[in-house]
Amino acid sequence: xxxxxxxxxxxTLDSVGTLxxxxxxxxxxxxxxxxxxxxxxxxxxxxxxVGVLTVLIVAVSGLFVGMVLSLQGYYVLSQFAAESTLxxxxxxSLLRELGPVVTALLFAGRAGSALTAEIGLMKATEQLSGLExxxxxxxxxxxxxxxxAGFLAMPLLAVLFSTLGxxxxxxVGVGLLGVDDGTWWGQMQARIDxxxxxxxxxxxxxxxxxxxxxxxVFRGYDCVPTSAGVSRATTRTVVxxxxxxxxxxxxxxxxxxx
Amino acid sequence: xxxxxxTAERREETDEPLVRIRDLHFxxxxxxxxxxxxxxxxxxxxxxxxxxxxxGKTTLLKLIGGQLAPDRGTIEVDGRxxxxxxxxxxxxxxxxxxxxxxxxxxxxxxxxFENVAFPLREHxxxxxxxxxxxxxxxxxxxxLRGARHLMPAQLSGGMARRVAxxxxxxxxPMMILYDxxxxxxxxxxxxxxxxxxxxxxxxxxxxxxxxxxxxxxxxAIADWVYVISDGKVIESGPPRRLLESGSEWTRxxxxxxxxxxxxxxxxxxxxxxxxxxxxx
Numbered sequence: 045x046x047x048x049x050x051x052x053x054x055x056t057l058d059s060v061g062t063l064x065x066x067x068x069x070x071x072x073x074x075x076x077x078x079x080x081x082x083x084x085x086x087x088x089x090x091x092x093x094v095g096v097l098t099v100l101i102v103a104v105s106g107l108f109v110g111m112v113l114s115l116q117g118y119y120v121l122s123q124f125a126a127e128s129t130l131x132x133x134x135x136x137s138l139l140r141e142l143g144p145v146v147t148a149l150l151f152a153g154r155a156g157s158a159l160t161a162e163i164g165l166m167k168a169t170e171q172l173s174g175l176e177x178x179x180x181x182x183x184x185x186x187x188x189x190x191x192x193a194g195f196l197a198m199p200l201l202a203v204l205f206s207t208l209g210x211x212x213x214x215x216v217g218v219g220l221l222g223v224d225d226g227t228w229w230g231q232m233q234a235r236i237d238x239x240x241x242x243x244x245x246x247x248x249x250x251x252x253x254x255x256x257x258x259x260x261v262f263r264g265y266d267c268v269p270t271s272a273g274v275s276r277a278t279t280r281t282v283v284x285x286x287x288x289x290x291x292x293x294x295x296x297x298x299x300x301x302x
Numbered sequence: 303x304x305x306x307x308x309t310a311e312r313r314e315e316t317d318e319p320l321v322r323i324r325d326l327h328f329x330x331x332x333x334x335x336x337x338x339x340x341x342x343x344x345x346x347x348x349x350x351x352x353x354x355x356x357x358g359k360t361t362l363l364k365l366i367g368g369q370l371a372p373d374r375g376t377i378e379v380d381g382r383x384x385x386x387x388x389x390x391x392x393x394x395x396x397x398x399x400x401x402x403x404x405x406x407x408x409x410x411x412x413x414x415f416e417n418v419a420f421p422l423r424e425h426x427x428x429x430x431x432x433x434x435x436x437x438x439x440x441x442x443x444x445x446l447r448g449a450r451h452l453m454p455a456q457l458s459g460g461m462a463r464r465v466a467x468x469x470x471x472x473x474x475p476m477m478i479l480y481d482x483x484x485x486x487x488x489x490x491x492x493x494x495x496x497x498x499x500x501x502x503x504x505x506x507x508x509x510x511x512x513x514x515x516x517x518x519x520x521x522a523i524a525d526w527v528y529v530i531s532d533g534k535v536i537e538s539g540p541p542r543r544l545l546e547s548g549s550e551w552t553r554x555x556x557x558x559x560x561x562x563x564x565x566x567x568x569x570x571x572x573x574x575x576x577x578x579x580x581x582x
Contacts (some may be wrong), residue, residue: 174407177367177479178421178469179396181389 066262076188086189094155095197102201110209114216131228132235134213139245143206148252152285156260160281163264164274187261198253199246244300256285320345320509327374337533348510350524353531359513363479368392400470400478406462408454415450421472440468460491477509484516
């Protein structure tokens with residue numbers, strides 16, 4: 045009993061310590077944005093590796109998620125003779141939930157893990173120490189541009205995911221299942237709200253981008269500089285970022301769509 | 303600026319040590335690494351810090367460079383207490399220090415030229431032709447001008463360290479810290495590095511601090527050697543004096559004797575009991 049309590053206490057202290065280190069690092073990263081503003085090339089390089097290289101998996105996933113959504117939606121809606129609202133259902137599901145959430149999960153797996161592994165390996169191979177000894181702050185030079193790139197790339201990727209999802213859904217709904225083309229787009233235009241649906245989806249993406257990238261860069265920077273340490277940090281990034289996205293999605297949805 | 307230059311020049315003229323370590327205490331993970339270490343690193347010399355693996359030699363370099371903070375005691379570099387400096391002042395001081403890491407620590411996404419150019423691009427506003435000339439001169443000094451287009455992954459261990467040395471020299475520092483420069487080198491690379499460290503130190507009027515446990519190579523170029531173990535300075539002096547030291551410990555380390563005050567066996571229970579007694 046005593047030992048279990050001691051373990052619990054130690055785990056709690058560890059978690060509080062980790063949270064504190066992560067918060068302090070975030071402050072330094074936010075301070076470091078001044079450096080990114082002075083050297084926009086650093087941001088462009090990271091937008092490419094964090095954003096552009098994630099486009100393919102997000103685009104393909106969006107297309108298939110939209111197709112499946114349309115297929116499943118049609119079977120349910122057609123039972124109530126409501127298949128004309130299929131376009132609205134697909135678009136609302138994608139813009140409000142699936143776009144931001146699935147993009148964030150894919151982002152955590154693809155870009156988040158890559159960020160952690162890259163920063164962790166830079167630490168393990170003393171590149172971060174080398175920068176410090178060259179009087180270059182690695183938080184400003186390495187972490188700050190990666191963080192901003194992740195934050196900016198996420199909403200763009202989510203919009204791409206939703207756009208391709210709608211097109212995939214249209215292909216299945218209109219092209220294969222015979223829903224009327226005009227009804228598909230007309231209902232969507234009439235019922236989808238810019239601020240309620242699209243705006244809230246983008247806000248969710250910005251929050252997910254912030255949290256996922258924060259977790260990824262922190263895990264890389266804080267990892268034990270060995271191969272096992274980098275591997276553990278990479279796994280933690282994917283698990284923690286995914287859980288954070290799902291938890292935050294519930295909170296944001298509860299706040300946004302009352 | 304002029305005043306600070308003249309202060310620096312005055313210091314150089316005196317015999318005041320470049321690095322002064324006093325009563326250094328440092329613990330990590332519950333283990334004592336240093337316990338009351340005092341050291342003076344003279345200007346313009348090659349000073350070696352030697353000792354068995356795990357005695358905290360690399361930690362000492364990190365303490366001198368301000369990457370770690372001591373629990374007690376002070377480290378002064380060029381008259382300034384490293385750990386009392388603001389982050390900005392510490393970074394300014396680091397532009398006058400170079401450090402050669404054991405792994406080279408080259409930036410893997412930049413080629414050799416860009417690695418050497420990196421500190422110049424970060425800290426100076428040199429135009430491109432001038433920067434190119436400077437980088438090529440630094441690379442020429444380490445014999446790798448022809449390798450400027452190679453990526454770090456294409457370099458041998460010895461070449462990577464020479465590039466790292468050119469990079470450490472890029473801003474013409476007052477001091478270079480070498481972390482185990484000879485470890486894992488073949489005899490030719492080792493010979494090249496030994497010669498380079500001494501030659502660069504004398505030609506550029508540097509101060510070099512060399513952390514190593516390669517006795518022969520280090521003694522060949524060092525002017526002064528500190529031997530550390532168990533968190534303390536065991537002995538210090540010119541290499542020849544240490545090689546002939548009366549201390550059993552120093553003699554065992556300097557001559558690589560397998561047994562002595564540092565036992566061959568890690569502490570363990572009696573062999574017979576361990577083999578035939580109860581299972582552990």
